[in-house]
Amino acid sequence: MEKDNKKTENTSFLFGKRNYIIMLIGLAVIALGFILMAGGGSDDPNVFNPEIYSWRRIRLAPTLVIIGLGIEIYAILANPKK
Template structure:
């Protein structure tokens, strides 16, 4: 085969240069900022925060003239805010966690 036949391809009437195909690019897989372990701890932290807010809910009265002492229960005053703070602590830990170790 001659050099000319390698570089050119014959059409019906004219010869046109053969364009070289660009090399196939490898598929780019996006890298996440955090690892799987980080995201797992983040989900746990969000769950603990949500549980704290659920514990804070309620305790009101249907009648505004009647006082309900349930609003000052241990669950709403001590437990729920503590759970929310623990959840935020878990979130900070999840962000600072090195997933490679």
């Protein structure tokens, strides 16, 4: 009788292992973009440091962040059953 009263629950995750791996890769790319964007300031506010306008901070870092967001969207939309 006890076995009849117990409900068997089949718990499944929303995403598969592949989705989580792709999400971690996307987060790593986003984090790398923000790390490359950091720095370039000056300790003295009266001194201008032109390094803040370097190619790495203006072009590369924001591109990496956008690519990382695209990877995250792909990870969410990817079929977990494959």
